[in-house]
Amino acid sequence: MSQQDVTTMRGAYEAFNRADIPAVLTVMDSAIEWNEPGGGRAPSGTFRGPQSVASDVFSTVPQNFEQFQAQVDQFIDAADRLVVTGHFRGSTKGGQQVDVPFAHVWTMRGGKAASFHNYVDAASWSKAWGG
Numbered sequence: 001m002s003q004q005d006v007t008t009m010r011g012a013y014e015a016f017n018r019a020d021i022p023a024v025l026t027v028m029d030s031a032i033e034w035n036e037p038g039g040g041r042a043p044s045g046t047f048r049g050p051q052s053v054a055s056d057v058f059s060t061v062p063q064n065f066e067q068f069q070a071q072v073d074q075f076i077d078a079a080d081r082l083v084v085t086g087h088f089r090g091s092t093k094g095g096q097q098v099d100v101p102f103a104h105v106w107t108m109r110g111g112k113a114a115s116f117h118n119y120v121d122a123a124s125w126s127k128a129w130g131g
Contacts (some may be wrong), residue, residue, distance in 0.1 A: 005082055005111065005113040006058070008027050008111060008113075009082060009108075010072070011027070012027045012113070013072050013093070016070055021049075021054060023065025025051075025053070025054055027112060027113050028112060029030055029112040030050065031049065031114070032049060032115060033047075033115045033116070033119045034053045034057060034115075034116045035112070035115070035116060036076065037118060037122065039125045039126030039129055039131050040126045040130040041060070041064060042126070042128075042129035043056055043060055047101045059089070062083070064092060064129060065091065065092055065093065066090065066091045066092065066093060066095075067089055067090035068088065068089075068103070069088070069089055069091035070086060070087075070088055070104075071087050071088075071089050073085045073087070074086070078105075080107065081106060081107055082105075082106040082107075083103060083104070084103070085101075085102065085103050086101075086104075087100060087101050087102065088125075092130070096127075097127045098128045100118045100125050101120065102119060104118055104119070105119065
């Protein structure tokens with residue numbers, strides 16, 4: 001990973017946390033493969049392309065949460081991958097507080113995110129999503 005890739009993804013997390021989804025989508029390769037673990041009403045499976053990520057993943061967040069952020073603890077250069085650790089924090093529509101640890105594994109290509117894997121604590125993720 002280059003320092004520029006870290007800077008790009010840091011900006012993407014900041015954009016996500018201020019609900020600037022169009023800015024997040026600009027860092028994605030047109031053929032991104034986005035992988036979600038599912039659980040509760042959370043999206044599950046592989047989503048291809050930025051528009052699918054926006055409509056099938058990101059659009060579900062405001063349907064289920066009052067507040068929702070991906071708060072980063074660390075960016076880790078892992079050779080050909082970028083690993084980001086942190087916590088999803090916020091509150092559900094029902095008022096339940098959310099604090100779910102995550103590890104995100106990104107593959108970057110040409111300065112864009114080519115793939116994403118969301119690894120979370122399964123029990124707390126499912127509970128946050130109404131499972």
